[in-house]
Amino acid sequence: MTMTKNGLILTGVDGSELSDSVLDYAIWLSKKSSAPLKLLHTIEHSHHSEQVGHEGNLTPNIKEHLLDELSDEERLESKKLIADGKQIIKGAKDKAEAAGVTDLIAKQRHGSLPEALLDLQSQLSMVVLGSKGHDHEGQLHGLGAQLEDAIRVIKKPIFIAKSGFKTPEKVMFAYNGSPTSHKALNLLASMALFKQDLEIHVVSVQKNLSDAQNLIEDAQSVLNDAGIDMIGQAMTGEAVEVITHYQTTHGIDITVMGAFSHGKLHGFFFGSFTTQMLIESNTQFILVR
């Protein structure tokens, strides 16, 4: 586990529908694990010019003129984005302070969120994101445009808020024995967060029940060593269906799982288990890469 002790909990704030809930969860995580909270607003340049001309001719010093035009245009765009972002991030900061977070950093950065995460990830212990941003507002099942990219670029655990804030009580860990899910198990065992008044469920869905039971026993021994009590459940069937059913019947708040153990191409052809889970479940998620 490459987790740094008390590394930053980072959350992206973009003023979208889920932004409030994301912030609430980030505040909750930061307080529970007594880690500093970093609020990040990214300023994304479109790099698309509004002033296009289709003259198609080359005039003297065209490059210099075009560079001036484009940089002027982007300068205005950036200034506006920065100003808007300042408002958003100030609101978030006030809220976190009011909630009692003392160790707080609020920053703006140029570039996309995945880019920023890639640059900052060495200082982080967890990233908190909303399942969708501005682009998918109002869509019931839509996942954010940058979510999968964000998950794929960072090697740190990611908390994904799917719905409004409710103080979590029950955590479910989906364990299939894969390397990423093994990492997730270690995270579960090592994080202070899970040792405090949370009910931990471990489920395993395999082709035959004995395999699933073996996995549950593995998890049991790891978690018990870490001083964590758990409820284990071995099951068979179609994984997504079985797990989501378990989530609803047991009132699970947060699902912990390994994510995207296959490459992007595999996901393109066969569909990704992680993506399906994210779409089908109604709980919040902690994904481990």
Add this chain to the structure above:
Amino acid sequence: MLLSAKQDWLGNIRNDILAGIVVALALVPEAIAFSIIAGVDPKVGLYASFAIAVIIAIVGGRAGMISAATAATALLMVTLVKDHGLQYLLVATILAGVLQIVAGYLNLHKFMSFISKSVMTGFLNALAILIFIAQLPELTNVTWYVYALTAAGLAIIYLFPYVPKIGTLLPSPLVNTVVLPLVVSFFGIEVRTIGDMGELPDTLPIFLWPDVPLTFETLSIVLPYSISIAIVGLLESLMTANVIDELTDTESDKKRECKGQGVANIGSGLIGGMAGCAMIGQSIINVKSGGRGRLSTMVAGILLLILVVFLNDILSIVPMAALVAVMIMVSVGTFNWTSIKELKTNPISASSVMVATVIVVVWTHNLAFGVFAGILIGSLFMAQRLSQFLLVESDYDEASDTRTYQIIGQVFFNSSDKFIGFFDFKEAVDKIVIDVHRAHFWDITGVAALDKVVIKLRREGTDVSIVGLNEASETLLDKFAVHDKPEEVEKMMGGL
């Protein structure tokens, strides 16, 4: 970045398609003109432009950059085509592609850092001059009609954009190539047309292996051309990539671009096209027209082929004067006009590098030679400047009859004479201490100079000791990047 793939293709669909159309329309006359420069049928340049644009859209490292048949590479092929014919050009094209892929794997794009701004300006100015010179055959020994038509073409190209409404909708080079043939046929003027210059494509290109004997002799004929084409192609492509990076404030993958150019040239050679590379002018036009993604390059390539295959009858009656007007525009747009003004204000070293680059290119018709000359002269100036960072502090201690020389600064081939000059060999003293711990010996010439000094002093009967040689000779080892720590930099600057 992973996320960039989708964004590169579909992030800007509407503007990319529109810009791709503008570029395709502007590309047709250029591709024909470059074929004529190289001395091949127009279809060779048109097939090449199609293949290169479509392939580079997929495998290139710079989204939104336009690659096709270019003047820079066409100029290198003239003698090969004249002496050996088209089939050898196709082989040279494929081989150039292979060399570019190898260059990509060898990370040769990193050598771009040796190309200074002055060399780049010289490259573009020289290219502009060569493009202009290539038009002169069309403008000498011709009737006044040709001059009138060329002037009319230029007027349309530069003034049409000022026409309200339609001015910014239709690319003016296209208007030029549509209006001039109408004028010519209306008045029944007899002038040379594109149709007179050779075959235009009437079918889609087909896969063809060049019809040459695969012998060592063939290789020895094409290899020198392939090397030049590969180098010039990569130079212009990487320069253009830098221009687009700057214009759009985004980054490109230079290594991928090198390999991509190679793949594109191989593809071009296999369907009967000539070698090409990125086009600085068309890429700027693409960005200006709103093109940012790979889709723009793809649209430009595909539309170009559709246009020429279906409109070849119309194209063949376009007067050469219309093409010449387009090429004069390309020349004017490529030339860096402010660089003439800056000749007076820039340091003389920068100006002479720029001018030398231009002169060597215009003289040899090979941009690679000009770039090498520019780099060489630039490096000499740099060596000259670095050798100024060398000084000596000398002390005499009467009690022990000891003279101490403390050397501070850079000792290398160009400063070694200056280094030797610091010592007073005529002074008769018992002991001499040479303290070099704040000096840097960059090459064996510097070390040899120190040896020479020591031997000469010993001959005079003086005891010589050297202090701090270890620190001083650290630079001799070709371990780059050892000097990137603050204290190392401090030491390098002589601890001043």
